[in-house]
Amino acid sequence: MTNNTFSERLLAWYDQYGRKDLPWQKNATAYHTWLSEVMLQQTQVSTVIPYYQRFIERFPDINALANANVDEVLSLWSGLGYYARGRNLHKAAVQMQQLHNAKVPQDFEALLDLPGIGRSTAGAIMALAYHQPFPILDGNVKRVLARYDAITIWPGEKKAETAMWQRAEQLLPTSRIANYIQAQMDLGATLCTRSRPDCNRCPLQTDCQAYASGEPTLFPVRKAKKQIPLRQTNWFVYINKDRQILLEQRPANGIWGGLWSFPEAETPEFPESHLPIKNTLFASKMPEIKHVFSHFKLTIQPFIFNAEPNHFVAENNQYIWVKIEQALTMGLPAPVKQLIEFLSSTERML
Incomplete structure (x- = not known):
């Protein structure tokens, strides 16, 4: 031909x-x-x-x-x-x-x-x-x-x-x-x-x-499969009586680079030194969220905390308090957006 x-x-x-x-x-x-x-x-x-x-x-x-x-x-x-x-x-x-x-x-x-x-x-x-x-x-x-x-x-x-x-x-x-x-x-x-x-x-x-x-x-010949690694993280969802949540901007590099997410850590015990939030009350532990990336699978455990309004304002752009509904207009990873949409639809504070 x-x-x-x-x-x-x-x-x-x-x-x-x-x-x-x-x-x-x-x-x-x-x-x-x-x-x-x-x-x-x-x-x-x-x-x-x-x-x-x-x-x-x-x-x-x-x-x-x-x-x-x-x-x-x-x-x-x-x-x-x-x-x-x-x-x-x-x-x-x-x-x-x-x-x-x-x-x-x-x-x-x-x-x-x-x-x-x-x-x-x-x-x-x-x-x-x-x-x-x-x-x-x-x-x-x-x-x-x-x-x-x-x-x-x-x-x-x-x-x-x-x-x-x-x-x-x-x-x-x-x-x-x-x-x-x-x-x-x-x-x-x-x-x-x-x-x-x-x-x-x-x-x-x-x-x-x-x-x-x-x-x-x-055809095409497939690449030899490697076992996809599993990762675990915890989200700390702080909500105050004004229906504001605390969001953290992720680093420019890495997954979800530059997007807004919840403060997180690999262990459920969130270190006080990382985030100066005082007088919070644990409210609930939500069902796990599973998210699949091209190179690993992520399991997310969200923890909900009630916090006092305006008790902490970040001095830089890394952390911000924002109304739940307003947060939905920001750049968010898909699972973060889904969780915030759930919070937005919840009349009572969790």
């Missing part, structure tokens, strides 16, 4: 079956493309759509995003995961405003210089927004190429990744580059899926080596 035949068959399939009504495809701009591509990193389209729509409504352009407080950006990101993406999105918007006249650069290297934009995201922006011949290698495209060539190495290995980038470049068509890149993503998302590929409807079936092997789901 020639490269042109590969792209021609894929484009013919896209014309009939491709996705053309996604929110970021309507009145598409480079800003819309960039925002959607960052949100779609390691996240499914169905999950991204409502977040994207809320983002565009609040931040219709780069200036609006750059001028916003990062905490407001993170509040709209709450629940989407991989929060560094939200912080980098804001940082990149500021740089675009300062260095590129509040526009998404049309230069590949300039895109790579921006926070949160790697080779695949930069390639997607160049191809989808500016119709330039750049390949991408997101999860869907990796799966399509790994099956088409029956690559016997885990795609995360450097050797395999280098070979797949070369292959992706070889297969680029000379025209309709934006449609072709979208077609690759659509094929992986709708037909060449991870567990149940619909090979009978695939335009590449006739010379797909994974299909010829009779076991297409063996």
